Amino acid sequence: MELIEQENLIFKAGDTGIFLGKVSENETHQHYALQLTVSLYDTFEIQSEGEVYRSEAAIVQPQVPHHLDSQGHPVLIFLFNPASAIGHFIGKHLTNQPVEDFHEIWIDYLKMFAKDLFKNEINEKTFLSACINSMAEFNDRCLLAKHKVDKRVLASLQYLDRHRREVISLSEISEEMCLSESRFQHLFKEHTGISYRRMQLWKRLISSFDLYTSSKNLTELAHKSGFADSAHYTKTFKESFGLTPSELFGASHLVVE
Structure with a gap:
């Protein structure tokens, strides 16, 4: 066929x-x-x-x-x-x-x-x-296999998943993991290959897919996903996917688990 x-x-x-x-x-x-x-x-x-x-x-x-x-x-x-x-x-x-x-x-x-x-x-x-x-x-x-991601890094990712609609500051996440800010940043990048700030942006981008169909417009989607405005959301989205949200979502059908 x-x-x-x-x-x-x-x-x-x-x-x-x-x-x-x-x-x-x-x-x-x-x-x-x-x-x-x-x-x-x-x-x-x-x-x-x-x-x-x-x-x-x-x-x-x-x-x-x-x-x-x-x-x-x-x-x-x-x-x-x-x-x-x-x-x-x-x-x-x-x-x-x-x-x-x-x-x-x-x-x-x-x-x-x-x-x-x-x-x-x-x-x-x-x-x-x-x-x-x-x-x-x-x-x-x-x-x-020997899965050697530090448990504190995994715990920080789980913490962010539980608070995905919020902006979690470096000081807050470091305190939750009982580490200094500098030690947490070093440990996080060592195990994930990316800074804590960039990872949190990625988490917000991914969560926006869940919110796309229930949002009235791009501004509402950006705010619900934890971005300051639609311009910041669109800029981050394009840097990550090479397309704007309108270009990707407009040409695609979204299926969420």
């Missing part, structure tokens, strides 16, 4: 973002997440730091500037929290380059689910459940 043409799809499962569709008109950007890109057919192209990479499946490490062109074919993109079990395992145990080919049997299952969705053999909710279950199985491998 031939694949049918349809709009781009955005899925959100916890702090993992999933995109399924075609990508071309994005500007060079970088983000907190570890990115896995999988082509359903042929290859895609990633440009980063003057290099051009062509691949069927590749990892882009956190905070690596890049531009993605799916070459007219649909791609499946996962954005993993690098401090999560799966993000840490892939980033620290399976890859070591800023941009790197990624070959796993797991990838074939992801392709199969995406193709089944495009063929209308499964619906969006079933596709999302299949991806989540696949990640859960992969997590078993992650847990067998």
